[in-house]
Amino acid sequence: xxxxxxxxxxxxxxxxxxxxxxxxxxxxxxxxxxxxxxxxxxxxxxxxxxxxxxxxxxxxxxxxxxxxxxxxxxxxxxxxxxxxxxxxxxxxxxxxxxxxxxxxxxxxxxxxxxxxxxxxxxxxxxxxxxxxxxxxxxxxxxxxxxxxxxxxxxxxxxxxxxxxxxxxxxxxxxxxxxxxxxxxxxxxxxxxxxxxxxxxxxxxxxxxxxxxxxxxxxxxxxxxxxxxxxxxxxxxxxxxxxxxxxxxxxxxxxxxxxxxxxxxxxxxxxxxxxxxxxxxxxxxxxxxxxxxxxxxxxxxxxxxxxxxxxxxxxxxxxxxxxxxxxxxxxxxxxxxxxxxxxxxxxxxxxxxxxxxxxxxxxxxxxxxxxxxxxxxxxxxxxxxxxxxxxxxxxxxxxxxxxxxxxxxxxxxxxxxxxxxxxxxxxxxxxxxxxxxxxxxxxxxxxxxxxxxxxxxxxxxxxxxxxxxxxxxxxxxxxxxxxxxxxxxxxxxxxxxxxxxxxxxxxxxxxxxxxxxxxxxxxxxxxxxxxxxxxxxxxxxxxxxxxxxxxxxxxxxxxxxx
Amino acid sequence: xxxxxxxxxxxxxxxxxxxxxxxxxxxxxxxxxxxxxxxxxxxxxxxxxxxxxxxxxxxxxxxxxxxxxxxx
Ligand SMILES: Cc1cc2nc3c(=O)[nH]c(=O)nc-3n(C[C@H](O)[C@H](O)[C@H](O)COP(=O)(O)OP(=O)(O)OC[C@H]3O[C@@H](n4cnc5c(N)ncnc54)[C@H](O)[C@@H]3O)c2cc1C
Ligand code: SF4
Ligand code: SF4
Numbered sequence: 015x016x017x018x019x020x021x022x023x024x025x026x027x028x029x030x031x032x033x034x035x036x037x038x039x040x041x042x043x044x045x046x047x048x049x050x051x052x053x054x055x056x057x058x059x060x061x062x063x064x065x066x067x068x069x070x071x072x073x074x075x076x077x078x079x080x081x082x083x084x085x086x087x088x089x090x091x092x093x094x095x096x097x098x099x100x101x102x103x104x105x106x107x108x109x110x111x112x113x114x115x116x117x118x119x120x121x122x123x124x125x126x127x128x129x130x131x132x133x134x135x136x137x138x139x140x141x142x143x144x145x146x147x148x149x150x151x152x153x154x155x156x157x158x159x160x161x162x163x164x165x166x167x168x169x170x171x172x173x174x175x176x177x178x179x180x181x182x183x184x185x186x187x188x189x190x191x192x193x194x195x196x197x198x199x200x201x202x203x204x205x206x207x208x209x210x211x212x213x214x215x216x217x218x219x220x221x222x223x224x225x226x227x228x229x230x231x232x233x234x235x236x237x238x239x240x241x242x243x244x245x246x247x248x249x250x251x252x253x254x255x256x257x258x259x260x261x262x263x264x265x266x267x268x269x270x271x272x273x274x275x276x277x278x279x280x281x282x283x284x285x286x287x288x289x290x291x292x293x294x295x296x297x298x299x300x301x302x303x304x305x306x307x308x309x310x311x312x313x314x315x316x317x318x319x320x321x322x323x324x325x326x327x328x329x330x331x332x333x334x335x336x337x338x339x340x341x342x343x344x345x346x347x348x349x350x351x352x353x354x355x356x357x358x359x360x361x362x363x364x365x366x367x368x369x370x371x372x373x374x375x376x377x378x379x380x381x382x383x384x385x386x387x388x389x390x391x392x393x394x395x396x397x398x399x400x401x402x403x404x405x406x407x408x409x410x411x412x413x414x415x416x417x418x419x420x421x422x423x424x425x426x427x428x429x430x431x432x433x434x435x436x437x438x439x440x441x442x443x444x445x446x447x448x449x450x451x452x453x454x455x456x457x458x459x460x461x462x463x464x465x466x467x468x469x470x471x472x473x474x475x476x477x478x479x480x481x482x483x484x485x486x487x488x489x490x491x492x493x494x495x496x497x498x499x500x501x502x503x504x505x506x507x508x509x510x511x512x513x514x515x516x517x518x519x520x521x522x523x524x525x526x527x528x529x530x531x532x533x534x535x536x537x538x539x540x541x542x543x544x545x546x547x548x549x550x551x552x553x554x555x556x557x558x559x560x561x562x563x564x565x566x567x568x569x570x571x572x573x574x575x
Numbered sequence: 576x577x578x579x580x581x582x583x584x585x586x587x588x589x590x591x592x593x594x595x596x597x598x599x600x601x602x603x604x605x606x607x608x609x610x611x612x613x614x615x616x617x618x619x620x621x622x623x624x625x626x627x628x629x630x631x632x633x634x635x636x637x638x639x640x641x642x643x644x645x646x647x
Pocket of ligand 3: 264577578595596597598599600601617618619620621622623624625634
């Protein structure tokens with residue numbers, strides 16, 4: 015099999031919104047850039063499906079405090095207020111960049127049309143108990159992702175499409191590149207770099223009904239293995255699907271035609287009824303509707319009926335849809351250590367859904383925030399990596415380490431038998447998909463799932479085999495999903511309270527004395543170790559506020575105090 | 576049944592659907608210059624292959640393999 019070595023100043027892994035911004039900004043800073051993606055830049059990842067982006071701009075009448083309050087209350091105080099502010103403050107410049115890239119926005123009289131948060135248009139109970147939803151979005155016109163790709167090409171960055179990165183190359187505790195193989199043909203490549211930006215998106219479990227099957231937490235897992243901390247794994251991004259015809263109609267043409275398709279139950283739908291014909295009450299945080307339907311199912315009142323796309327017809331809905339696959343919505347990922355998106359491992363920067371800034375906290379708090387975050391962190395990581403690549407001295411290449419990495423990349427192809435990636439993925443899905451594992455959580459059920467996941471990790475993953483080039487990719491994705499599952503279960507077990515999109519049936523209340531803290535995971539001598547990191551003082555709620563005012567939404571099993 | 580068919584009579588072999596499929600379901604038969612559905616069971620119904628300039632790709636509801644819902 016052919017083997018090549020590529021040399022660059024800055025290597026960007028993943029070419030969604032974050033990776034494209036990183037590549038352009040690192041080029042603007044004068045560095046050589048190589049951008050790799052296992053799909054085709056502008057067509058892969060979550061980016062092509064996004065219909066809008068939030069832009070904070072005081073000249074449009076936006077008030078910073080009001081925007082921050084929205085995030086604090088919806089995100090139940092777990093947002094890192096410093097990052098929330100950075101993302102808001104940078105967003106207008108990124109919007110101007112997008113325009114300079116040629117992205118067109120819906121406009122009236124030369125000004126972009128600003129749309130209010132869609133939930134402000136729905137009658138919902140308890141609305142008056144919350145501060146108003148003030149954030150606004152702008153809509154780009156169809157075809158915009160191709161403009162992102164064009165901007166990267168124009169910047170002089172080199173794009174390598176359809177290339178799967180399998181691991182980061184390390185030397186003296188620093189990241190010095192990455193290794194992987196071509197999707198078609200599996201030719202291997204070593205990518206040596208002065209600095210690396212990880213922008214490989216988030217991670218789900220190839221859930222039925224949701225087009226994010228290439229997002230298998232590769233970035234989170236590779237960075238974790240290199241020594242980074244990962245955070246936010248206990249939170250979810252709930253999106254249901256239609257159980258009769260999951261994933262139908264395909265999302266891309268709907269979005270590309272300029273419609274903002276709604277997923278049934280992505281937020282609370284006041285028309286949603288249970289099997290007895292009764293309206294489904296709001297239970298989850300701030301009308302996100304995220305365990306409303308799950309709780310009805312739990313109580314034996316499924317099917318739950320809701321109107322959904324493409325025609326607004328009433329149909330039953332079910333999970334898992336995109337559960338946990340829109341990681342930007344939960345802002346879980348690799349922990350940044352400063353505002354250049356540097357990580358705990360020198361030479362590695364994180365951006366977009368790969369980057370765990372915790373800027374939204376425990377629940378997604380505003381439309382368009384995910385792409386805004388990807389653009390802002392992408393630009394910052396690109397500049398940070400460029401500066402590191404310029405100033406740090408380069409290590410001499412470690413030929414042996416590189417050869418071993420390529421061996422590991424191809425190992426499933428060398429095995430003559432073992433376990434297939436598809437079967438293993440199915441076992442994993444069966445352990446995680448039922449609503450009572452990752453949605454309505456409880457210690458014994460989390461432990462039961464973890465037992466299966468640990469067995470997959472120890473016994474099955476080392477024996478994954480691939481019969482052709484396509485399955486080699488699946489084998490690596492499967493291994494990463496197993497690692498991501500372990501992260502989600504361990505983080506969920508540690509957080510012995512309920513908050514935002516993390517609901518524990520055995521701990522149905524928010525527990526401020528113990529849990530105004532983030533859960534982080536790191537590798538300690540080969541053992542995945544969860545620990546807590548208290549949130550900074552400025553992110554905490556006012557302790558003088560009574561509990562029921564701090565948290566106006568009641569969760570099942572929790573009586574208001 | 577996911578990606579159901581590619582109409583070989585109109586496929587011009589441009590390879591756009593192959594590039595645009597994020598999950599490597601479609602491959603190009605380079606000799607015949609035709610796109611072929613190589614890994615239908617992995618199709619996630621995203622619809623990106625509908626970018627085909629000849630309108631040769633047909634998608635249908637349904638999944639190519641067994642799956643489990645959150646409840647049912
Ligand atoms: C259907 C849908 C609708 C959405 N709507 C909106 C919206 O309206 N507004 C909004 O703000 N947000 C929206 N989001 C969320 C938003 O799109 C994402 O949060 C954002 O685009 C993430 O950008 P990213 O660059 O971090 O990651 P992605 O766009 O996911 O890109 C990651 C890239 O990394 C590549 N990659 C992954 N692993 C590897 C590997 N091992 N080797 C090489 N490459 C790899 C992938 O192929 C992919 O191209 C939506 C998401 C979805 C799925
Ligand atoms: S995009 Fe259409 S014409 Fe081009 S290879 Fe695919 S099916 Fe054929
Ligand atoms: S619908 Fe999406 S996943 Fe299926 S073949 Fe087309 S591009 Fe690939």
